Amino acid sequence: MSEIKASELVLNPDGSIYHLNLKPEHIAQNIIFVGDQFRVQEISKHFDVIEFKTQKREFVTHTGTYKGKRISVISTGIGPDNIDIVFNELDALVNIDFETRQIKQELTALNIIRVGTSGSLQEHIPVGSLLMSVAAIGTDNMLRSYRSEGHTNLAMEDAFIQHTKWNAIKGRPYAIEADQELIAKFRSSEMHEGITITAGGFYGAQGRVLRIAVEDEMLNEKIDSFKFDTHKATNLEMETAAIYGLSKLLCHHSLSLNAIIANRKNGTFSDNPYETVEKLIIYTLDKI
CATH class of the missing domain: 3.40.50.1580 (Nucleoside phosphorylase domain)
Known part of the structure; x- marks a missing residue:
């Protein structure tokens, strides 16, 4: 299996995915999408613990736990074009090995609300x-x-x-x-x-x-x-x-x-x- 080229899977210098500024360990399997970046904190304020926060452009992510369940909240911004970016990069985080740049043999399915x-x-x-x-x-x-x-x-x-x-x-x-x-x-x-x-x-x-x-x-x-x-x-x-x-x-x-x-x-x-x-x-x- 050939590796995915750097021009296709774009990473930041710190190894995070380009637009979302996230590494695989930063996201939960259960994810909430919001359009408005300021609504992220309106959800994460209910978390028992917030373990991670980041922002790049309109993409804000908070990951934490609510009643023992690990959840990430991500702002997508407006429109299908932004969804295209967010979805492909989230999938890459769980289903592509960033070291080898190859698709993993065992794939992970995310729950996105x-x-x-x-x-x-x-x-x-x-x-x-x-x-x-x-x-x-x-x-x-x-x-x-x-x-x-x-x-x-x-x-x-x-x-x-x-x-x-x-x-x-x-x-x-x-x-x-x-x-x-x-x-x-x-x-x-x-x-x-x-x-x-x-x-x-x-x-x-x-x-x-x-x-x-x-x-x-x-x-x-x-x-x-x-x-x-x-x-x-x-x-x-x-x-x-x-x-x-x-x-x-x-x-x-x-x-x-x-x-x-x-x-x-x-x-x-x-x-x-x-x-x-x-x-x-x-x-x-x-x-x-």
Whole structure:
């Protein structure tokens, strides 16, 4: 087996992985993703012990223990492109020998839980709710850089394309389910469930218009009414499908959870979004 070139597996002078500034011993098998770097400390403040902290750019990592369970919290920043960096570097930390630059014979599967905020697309999911993404549809094309045949849900993709009259010039959306064991572990009467739509941007990609006309002015209305099997499209954000897609390709386990702080159907926004986020943090830590 040939070694991975230095230009492909980039390490810092101290031997840590390039962007995350981490060495293999710095991360736990159970990992929480957050977008906002300042939310890392809002989770790690609940730890019994914090054993390690580092930051490089927007990537902040705290590793410690909560009720005896070792957990790492990592901020990914915004968007599928950042998820591509974080996921590949985390996988390298556990599945590539940095000394020999070869893939290990025995691979490690990580458990990755995203804790984020989002706005609901459905009237029945009010502000203050918790939402679990049982599947996600990526409109960002990030996963199409990889050989993903056989890993995506073609039926869900076709249904979304037909329902939204998706313009092929934007590329084919990809659909991925969450890890079934994690769904079962985190499922409860407190948790709503649905399909998350992941966009590659915040403005035009999510139908927001400032000074540039969007390709499909009705896209958001089409997304709101999309349903596949028993689940509706419940929220729109920028990371979940990328997380699910790379999890599938790299054989990790992932689940995305959201604190609902706005409801687009009702036009409402939370009076106390931090309370909902804190509720989700405690829920996640206890379930892990």
